[in-house]
Every structure is written in C-alpha cells, then in structure tokens.
Amino acid sequence: MDNCGKTGAQAAARLSVAPMMDWTDRHCRFFHRRFSKRALLYTEMVTSGAVLNGDRDRLLGFDRQEHPVALQLGGSEPGELAQAVRVAMEYGYDEINLNVGCPSDRVQSGCFGAALMRTPALVAECVQAMMAEAGAVPVTVKCRIGVDDQDPEEVLPDFLQRMSDAGVKTVAIHARKAWLQGLSPKENRDIPPLDYDLVVRMKERFGHLTIAINGGIPDLTSAQALIARGLDGAMIGRAAYHSPAILGAVDRDIFGDDVAVVTGAEAVTAMLPYIERELGRGARLNQITRHMLGAFQGMPGARQWRRVLSEGAHLPGAGPELVERAMAGVSPRQEEARKSA
Template identity: 55%
Template sequence: MQTVALSPRPERLSVAPMMDWTDSHCRVFHRLLAPGARLYTEMVHAQAVIHGDRDRLLGFDDSEHPVALQLGGSDPGHLAQATAIAAEWGYDEVNLNVGCPSDRVQAGRFGACLMKEPALVADCIAAMRTVAKVPVTVKCRLGVDELEDYDRFRAFVDEVAATGCDTFFVHARKAWLQGLSPKENREIPPLRYDWVYRLKRERADLWIGINGSVDGVDAVRAHLAHCDGAMIGRAAYHDPYVLHRMDAALSGAVLRSREELLRAFRPYVEAQLQRGIALKHMTRHVLGLYHGQPGGRGFRQILSEGAHRPGADWSLVERALAATRPAALSPAA
C-alpha cells in the first residue's frame, strides 16, 4: 500500500479521551510515560463547562501540555461558549466527540449519533472555530448502524472540513447505536483500517489520525506509514508501559524502567496528598504498570487493597514496588 506524506503537526502519538479514566491524575502519569504524546481529557459536555464546577471539570497540571479538552454536545452556541472557556483555561486544542455510542450520549443527541447529521456537526465546528484561539478538531467513527459506506464517510469528513477544520481522529469502526454496549462497540464492529488509510490518500491536505485497537509499537509504526497520527486508548491504561515503549520508539529516547517512571510520579502524588486528595485517586492509574511482569499481581494487590485506607501514603507504593523485586519473588522469600 502506498505510503503518504505526513502533516507537520508535531505529535504523532496521542492518548484517547476515556470516560472515568483520563482524569488529570492519569494524564500527569501518562505525560511521564510519553513526553512526546498529546493527551486528551475525558469528554465534558459543553453545558457542564458553561454552568458546572470548572475547577473540577477543567483543572489540569501544567506538566500535561500539550493537552486537549474533548467536548460533547450538539448546540453550536453552547459548544462555541465552551470552546472559548477552554481556551481561557489554557487548553492547547478542543476536540468534538462524534464517536461515543452510549445510551446517555444518544439521549442528549451528541456523540456517535451525530455521524447521521454532518450538516449539524459542520455548524458546530464552524461556531467553535469562530471563537477558538486554539485548534478545533473532530474524533469520529466510520459510520453508525446501517450507514456503512466509504463514500458517505468521506462526504461527512468533507462537509466538516469545509468549515476549515483540518484534523480528524477516526476510530476505524462504525458504531451500533442500539443493541451493543459501549464496550461491545469497541470490539464487535469490524476494524476497517483501510478506510482511514484511503481517506488520508484521497484527502492529503487533512491531518488524519487513526484509533482502534492500537496496542503496540509495531501497530503504531504500521499505521504511521499511512496516517499522520496514532491514538492509543485502553492499552495505555491497562498496560501503561506500552505507552512508554511507543513514545520511546518514535522519539528515539532510551527506555526508562517501570520503577524509575513510577518514582518520577512521586512528587506529584505527595503534592496531591498534601492537598487532601486520597492516594487511591492516583494509584488507580498505575495498577497496570507491571502488567505481565513478575510480581505484577502482588504490586496490583497491595495498591488495590491499601490505597483506599485513611492515611495511605507513598510508603504503600514502596511496599508495592518491593513486591516486584527479585528477593520478593524468590522461592525462599
């Protein structure tokens, strides 16, 4: 297959927005793992940004840059207002969710169901771009329900791109809006990477990133031969070290050990503890760091059982690390 020219956007690797996972604590840890990646928040509805607790919803640590806010919604005015607020808060990008298939999202007429309304998506993006001081981008699917046609998918992208939006992250599956759970929608509809590759060939002026079961260094390299970027999702959460491997492979940096990376997280964790944030809110994001490694089960068990207890501090992390060392793993231990 033909290899395409690459867009000048600097980050070729990114971590997908994931509800209940990619909070600020998670993103700080991911930044340590992947200094060269772009990080995305959980999806936040535009109305929540306008009327909700902005410190809780929008707050982030300076180390997270470059970091993008993902918005949900379908009202152009509300999305424009939320975009302006995001820029004021210092986000480097605002991304519109056109891919989430959950029932709650559909009930609010946003997410993947918007794949059926390209004109509305274009209106939303146009309104967001009018007030934006940062790039406005889109994360979408290949289609929804019975709408599974490459030409229709490309026409959707073309209509949105006509607003001036030039960056699209494509989850290379369609979504079933009825009958499948969000988890099943990440696994059952077949992957069609070739559609995303073709879109990049036919729309070379657009920046096209690919998402969907990107689970290792070889997969990232294969996708980057045909697309501008690769977005890793749950693999980065369940096995965080794979994110570090990907970033190092792209940057040429020397791999750091798991223990070194975790220790680099300590200053942030202790600062949060001083603010009264419970240890469990940070350590839940590192449970998979020793996935598949000797002592990994003990590491995870110690953190899972102890981090919720009153007064839990960094000493618990040290105990978990000790479980991964050779002395703890030897038969005599």
C-alpha cells in the same frame, strides 16, 4: 520520523492516548506523561453543559506538565459549544476536540457523540462556532466510520469533506462503526469489525487533512505499522491504560528522539512527589493509584503490586510509602531488560 513541519498538537497527534470516560482524568494524564514527553494526551469527554454549569476548575483544571493536552467536548448545540470553548481557553489547552464517536446511552440521549454522524451539517456548524472562539488553538474532530445501517464508504468521505470545508484540519477516526441500536457501549468497542483499510483510503483521498487512526491498536509496533501506511498518527486507548509502560518507548520509537525508554519503575518513582502534593490538597491515594495498577503488566511482581495498592490505597492515611512498598516486589531485572529492548 519526519513530521513535515507540523507543530504543537498536530505534530503530537503522531501518537496520542485516546479520551476515555472515567479513565483519562488529570491524575491518569499526569502518570502517562511520566512515560512520554511527546504523546498527545486527551481529557475525558466533558459536555458543554457541564462546562457552563459545573465546577470548572474540577472539570477543566490540569497540571502544566501535562502539555501537550487536548480537551474533548461533547455537545450538539453550536452556541453552547462556543461558550464552552470560550471558558476552556482560559485553561490553556493545546487542542479542542469535538466528540462525534462515543456510543454511550448518555451521549445518545443528548443527541451528540456518535449520533452526530447522521447530521454532518450540524457538526460543521458546531466546529465553526467552536473555531470562532478558539483562535489559534486547533479545533479537531474524533469520529467513527459510520453508525448503524450507514455505508461507511459513502458516509465517511462526505463527513470528511464537510469537516474540511468547515475548516477542520485534523480528524481522529475510530475505524469501527457504532451500532447505536442493539449494542452496548462496551460491545461497541469490540464487536463492530475494524476497517483500517478504509481509513487509509481516506488519507489518500484527503491528503491535506491530518488523519489519525484509533481502534484496537495493541502496541507501538502496530501503531508504527499503521503510520507507515501513510496515516499521520495513531491513537491508542485501552492498551495504553491497562499497560501504560508501552508509552515508555513512544518518544524514541514514534517521534525518533534520542532518549532512553522510560520503565514502569521510573514512572512510578517520578509520581511520588505528585502524590505527596495531591494528598496535601485533599486527594485520596486510590484516586491516583487506580490509574497506575497496570504499570508492571506482564512482569514478575505485578500481581503483588496491584494487590497491595487495591487493598490499601483507599485506607485513611495511605500515602507514597504504600506505593513504594507495593513496588518493592517487582523484578528490577526484567524492567531493565524491557528498557534496553
């Protein structure tokens, strides 16, 4: 479990939870942090224009308990991205990440995200402008292996070389192409075939880069297997969101800490004071609990847990007592069995 002297976000990248639009907001991240102290958590992608023109506290604010946390920015204009980083620095993020992988229509229309795989020179300009404002905070890139008719065997090495030349030290690679023509964003998460071997070869070729792999990783066992092939880290997305309890063993199994596995019940219980506080600040219960529905995935009582929260969390006056009532039907014996596994 040696991290070879890496510190901060670079070391935390050994296991990270991917940035996911409409999912990894501050409530989601606070919940995931109840399971793991060590995993690197990402914000949803925030565009540089939104940072400069929107409600900055709403877009960028986070609880200090979320550390280590990375901000993912979307954009393609170096000057605007630099200004966004300047603003973001006031909030204390551990890493600033540039999105070069999202295939959504919104991103394509703005000519950034995965579309930037076609213009690596522009990406290099962007990251250099961002670094000039980030100081000691690392600027990283999350990319695909290519887009549309590009040959990943040619495109990805060139892209990584350009990133390295620009000063980037950490890249997270989603091991699929993005088809910007013909596939929806949802289809782009499943249909293009995974090529883990290519990403492993890129690590062998660019040994000085910290390279984390993303795409279709269902559990910690799979993450460990990929790291064992020489990669520096694994990034889990939908599996961590839909079954967040898999994060409960991250500190023990991925980082090698001598700690107990955190169960879903323990994480949910730890959320109760946060829920009370956030409701007092004007939040609605369902804004928080929508990220907690998978806490007991695969366990007896999980369906009741989801039903009680789904039916009641949006109602006026709903609070922590509803969460406790929903949790009452979950089998504690199976939770304990999972913890000792």
